[in-house]
Amino acid sequence: MSMELLLKYANRTLAAVYVLGWFVWATSIVGEPGSGEPITWWGAWTFALVLTVAVWLGWQAGREVEQA
Secondary structure, X not given: OOHHHHHHHHHHHHHHHHHHHHHHHHHHHHXXXXXXXXXXXXXXXXXXXXXXXXXXXXXXXXXXXXXO
């Protein structure tokens, strides 16, 4: 396995772990709808940030595929 291919898989794995970590953290702040706790502004903005980062990483991955 070449080093270039290994780095591509490492970047993709890191991106997936990053998005998953943000998603878990953001949803733990927002809470479950059945819990009766209100959604805070902090939680709403955090969730919006997680979605923005996920879209950006998807766009970057798409560019990487086009260049390959």
